[in-house]
Amino acid sequence: MKKFLDLISEEMKTAFEKSGYDGDLGRVTLSNRPDLCEFQCNGAMAGAKKYHKAPIMIANEVAENLKDSTVFSQVNAVAPGFLNLKVTEAFLKEYLEEMQSTDKFGLQMPEHPRKIMVDYGGPNVAKPLHVGHLRSAIIGESIKRICRFAGHEVIGDIHLGDWGLQMGLIITELRLRQPDLIYFDETYEGEYPKEAPFTISELEEIYPTASAKSKEDAEYKAQAMEDTYRLQNGVPGIRALWHHIMNVSIADLKKNYAALNVEFDLWKGESDVHDMIPAMVEKMKKDGFAHESEGALVVDVKEETDTKEIPPCMILKSDGASLYNTTDLATIVDRMETYQPDKLIYLADKRQDLYFEQVFRCARKTGLVKPETELIHIGFGTMNGKDGKPFKTRDGGVMRLEYLIREINQEMYRKIAENKSMDEEEAKKTSEVVALSAVKYGDLSNQASKDYIFDIDRFTSFEGDTGPYILYTIVRIKSILNKYKEMKGGLTDDEVKKNVAIGEAVNPSEKDFMLEITKFNAMLEAAYEEVAPHKICAYIYDLANAFNHFYHETKILTEEDERKKSGWIALLLLTKDVLEICIDLLGFSAPDRM
Numbered sequence: 001m002k003k004f005l006d007l008i009s010e011e012m013k014t015a016f017e018k019s020g021y022d023g024d025l026g027r028v029t030l031s032n033r034p035d036l037c038e039f040q041c042n043g044a045m046a047g048a049k050k051y052h053k054a055p056i057m058i059a060n061e062v063a064e065n066l067k068d069s070t071v072f073s074q075v076n077a078v079a080p081g082f083l084n085l086k087v088t089e090a091f092l093k094e095y096l097e098e099m100q101s102t103d104k105f106g107l108q109m110p111e112h113p114r115k116i117m118v119d120y121g122g123p124n125v126a127k128p129l130h131v132g133h134l135r136s137a138i139i140g141e142s143i144k145r146i147c148r149f150a151g152h153e154v155i156g157d158i159h160l161g162d163w164g165l166q167m168g169l170i171i172t173e174l175r176l177r178q179p180d181l182i183y184f185d186e187t188y189e190g191e192y193p194k195e196a197p198f199t200i201s202e203l204e205e206i207y208p209t210a211s212a213k214s215k216e217d218a219e220y221k222a223q224a225m226e227d228t229y230r231l232q233n234g235v236p237g238i239r240a241l242w243h244h245i246m247n248v249s250i251a252d253l254k255k256n257y258a259a260l261n262v263e264f265d266l267w268k269g270e271s272d273v274h275d276m277i278p279a280m281v282e283k284m285k286k287d288g289f290a291h292e293s294e295g296a297l298v299v300d301v302k303e304e305t306d307t308k309e310i311p312p313c314m315i316l317k318s319d320g321a322s323l324y325n326t327t328d329l330a331t332i333v334d335r336m337e338t339y340q341p342d343k344l345i346y347l348a349d350k351r352q353d354l355y356f357e358q359v360f361r362c363a364r365k366t367g368l369v370k371p372e373t374e375l376i377h378i379g380f381g382t383m384n385g386k387d388g389k390p391f392k393t394r395d396g397g398v399m400r401l402e403y404l405i406r407e408i409n410q411e412m413y414r415k416i417a418e419n420k421s422m423d424e425e426e427a428k429k430t431s432e433v434v435a436l437s438a439v440k441y442g443d444l445s446n447q448a449s450k451d452y453i454f455d456i457d458r459f460t461s462f463e464g465d466t467g468p469y470i471l472y473t474i475v476r477i478k479s480i481l482n483k484y485k486e487m488k489g490g491l492t493d494d495e496v497k498k499n500v501a502i503g504e505a506v507n508p509s510e511k512d513f514m515l516e517i518t519k520f521n522a523m524l525e526a527a528y529e530e531v532a533p534h535k536i537c538a539y540i541y542d543l544a545n546a547f548n549h550f551y552h553e554t555k556i557l558t559e560e561d562e563r564k565k566s567g568w569i570a571l572l573l574l575t576k577d578v579l580e581i582c583i584d585l586l587g588f589s590a591p592d593r594m
């Protein structure tokens, strides 16, 4: 389905051509002066030079040619040559009718769907999730859903950090605490126990302890590096222990991500590509891309046009150990071989900008990807506390995601429980749903690259540009629809849909509301192309505002004119569906009441 602005631009284009001017001048945009008009066209101004004519003369001629337009109800040529436009109620109504009956509300599906992989989440095994991982999960999940809705084949991969020094640290600490564990007996050849010799809470305590020790104790650190080496080189007992760490940790991660409504298609990690590194490195050497520099193996990635220094991409350290880069490059090899994606989207802190620039250049230069494969890093900003500094716990530690979520749930519960008609169970469930909207909307409504302040009071407010406000609006619509169904003797949703039809707007607030709805397909196309979930937030916020304005001016259920009432109910149904699709794309849902 065509976009609303494109459709009305076509009408304008024809009028320019009829008047003897270039049709391209007929591009219509949203109005800069909503007090005067809904849309505007500045083509006459642009055409003045070319046609050596006063713009107002051109504008007048075009306006004359639109006198009988079924699209425009108002075409005012105003000095010095703007065309101020309003669309007809009938045209607007037809557009919404078509939107309602078209799959995905008229979003155009791609002729050639692409295969897209989204690398997000990126937690590190055995380290508790902290707020830094929250943004990756929230934004990545939304991007995945947007790409899928836009008609592409999308695979989300968590890309676990499961292979580095943190694993060695845990193993070293475990050996210290439980030296008799069978895993450390190198002469042992039997089967290893099925049960892990630790719980998740122990694991979460072990890592920070070990990490702190390694910073003070060089011998301890050397031991951890040794254990990392043993793990990576397949010492059976160490591998068996690692599998336990993985299983315990992944079970916990799954629980945490499920609570965030975040779902991965693949649970691959750095360890999965370990065995692919030697062949990849060999090839890079053989093709003449990798060379030695100060003992290390590097690939130069600087380009003549660079305005800043881009250091070489290090492939192997001087001791032959691989790095974060190496795993990311080998992961690209794996992804290209196994899935052949057209596009790879990475979610990681924007402080990793340079890092990804190096990795992407290296992947291109060494031919790991096709020239047309798109590599995109969405570098997100920091989530700060009210003091403008990275979010911390009250005592200054790194805020664990679980605690943060718990805090918001409690705050939300306090608000929801004020609604006395809900029992405790429902209030608890509802507050979790609403709290998730607060966190996700609070994050996604900012452009990803920007830092933002995590403000619990603002995010959980039922008013303003917040998730709970959007949910509140949806709940309000649902409640009107339910009352309508009751009034009609208990109609089902489907029966209502069959019985109502969108009508022509009867007042300005209804028309504004309808005009907001029409922006859906253009907005979603932009959200996909620009990888920008915040566009969905902006759209639903405007739409919710337009609806609420209309609602305050219109007595919907007590309206006596059945035709009018039916038109409004139809409009509400469409709005509810659109809003619910949008919040699903953002990764949260609405309760039935709140």
Ligand code: ARG
Binding pocket: 119, 121, 122, 123, 124, 159, 160, 161, 328, 346, 347, 348
């Ligand atoms: N595990 C990394 C971290 O915690 C994030 C991984 C991002 N993805 C990637 N392919 N490098 O910082």
